[in-house]
Amino acid sequence: DGGITQSPKYLFRKEGQNVTLSCEQNLNHDAMYWYRQDPGQGLRLIYYSQIVNDFQKGDIAEGYSVSREKKESFPLTVTSAQKNPTAFYLCASNPHISTDTQYFGPGTRLTVL
Amino acid sequence: AQSVAQPEDQVNVAEGNPLTVKCTYSVSGNPYLFWYVQYPNRGLQFLLKYITGDNLVKGSYGFEAEFNKSQTSFHLKKPSALVSDSALYFCAVRDSFNKFYFGSGTKLNVKP
Numbered sequence: 001d002g003g004i005t006q007s008p009k010y011l012f013r014k015e016g017q018n019v020t021l022s023c024e025q026n027l028n029h030d031a032m033y034w035y036r037q038d039p040g041q042g043l044r045l046i047y048y049s050q051i052v053n054d055f056q057k058g059d060i061a062e063g064y065s066v067s068r069e070k071k072e073s074f075p076l077t078v079t080s081a082q083k084n085p086t087a088f089y090l091c092a093s094n095p096h097i098s099t100d101t102q103y104f105g106p107g108t109r110l111t112v113l
Numbered sequence: 114a115q116s117v118a119q120p121e122d123q124v125n126v127a128e129g130n131p132l133t134v135k136c137t138y139s140v141s142g143n144p145y146l147f148w149y150v151q152y153p154n155r156g157l158q159f160l161l162k163y164i165t166g167d168n169l170v171k172g173s174y175g176f177e178a179e180f181n182k183s184q185t186s187f188h189l190k191k192p193s194a195l196v197s198d199s200a201l202y203f204c205a206v207r208d209s210f211n212k213f214y215f216g217s218g219t220k221l222n223v224k225p
Contacts, residue, residue: 004156031211040122042203042217043157050211090156094211101147102205102213104156 003027004105006091011110013078013085021076021108023091029103030096032074036060037088037107046089049074050096078110086112115140115208119216126194127224134189134219136204145207146187148178150200151218157203163187174198194223 003026013019025032031050035043045058049068063082068074074093078085091105116139126132138144145164149157161172168180178189187204204216 006156033213035215040217043215045212048212088154092157092213096211101159101162102157104149104158106156107154109154 004091004093004103006089006105006108008108009106011108013110013112015112016080018077018079019110021078021089021091021110023074023076023105025072025074025091025093025103025105027093027103028071028095029093030071031094032068033092033102034058034064034066034074034076035090035092037090043090046076085110115206115212115214117204117206117214117216119202119204119219121219122217123220123222125222125224128196129193132191132194132198132221132223134202134204134221136187136189136216137185138187138204138206139185140206140208142209144180144182144185144187146178146180147205147207147213148172148176148187148189149203149205151203152200160189160202194221196223196225199223 005024007022033048034046044060046064047066049055065077089108092102094102118137147162148160151157161170163170163180171177201218203218205213207213
C-alpha cells in the first residue's frame with residue numbers, strides 16, 4: 001500500500017449525512033485520485049488532482065466533493081446527494097512522470113445504514 | 114477514447130499449471146499499460162508495466178505480460194500458478210493527461 005494512508009478503514013453513515021474520507025500521502029506525488037469500486041465494475045474515477053489547489057471531475061463526480069489545499073492531502077466528501085454511496089473507495093497517487101504507476105491506499109469501505 | 118477490456122470475469126486454473134489473464138486496450142498515442150493485483154478489502158498492488166522496448170515484460174511474484182501491438186493486447190501470464198495467486202487482477206492504461214483507465218477486473222481462482 002506504499003506511503004498512502006486512508007482513514008477510516010470502515011465507515012458507517014446514516015442516510016442524509018455527509019461524510020469525509022481521508023487520504024494522505026508522503027510520497028511527494030503531484031497527482032492524486034479517488035476511485036469508487038463496486039463488485040463487477042472495476043474502478044471508476046470520481047475526482048483527480050494534478051496539482052495543489054486544482055482538481056477535475058472524473059466519470060462519476062455527482063454527489064461527491066474534494067479539496068486539495070495541501071500536496072499530501074486529498075479528502076473526499078460523500079454528500080447526501082449521492083444516492084447510492086455504499087462502496088469501497090480507493091485513493092491513489094503518482095508523480096508527474098508518464099511512465100510511472102499509480103500507488104494505492106488500503107481503501108475505505110463505506111456503508112450507508 | 115481510452116479503454117481497457119478484460120473479457121473474462123473469472124479464470125480457473127489448477128496449481129502448477131500456466132495461467133493467462135486477458136486484456137485488450139484502445140488508446141490514442143503510445144500505450145502505457147499496467148497490471149495490478151488486489152486481495153480482498155485491500156488496495157491495488159502494482160505487478161508490472163509496459164512502456165516501450167521488449168514486448169515481454171517481467172514483474173513481481175513471477176508474473177509476466179506480453180504486449181502485442183497488432184492485437185492491442187497485454188495478457189498477463191505465469192508459467193506455474195500458486196494457490197496464493199488467487200486474487201482480483203486489473204489491467205490499466207494511462208493516457209497522456211495522467212489519467213488511468215481500468216478494466217473491470219478478472220478473478221483468478223487457483224485450486225490445489
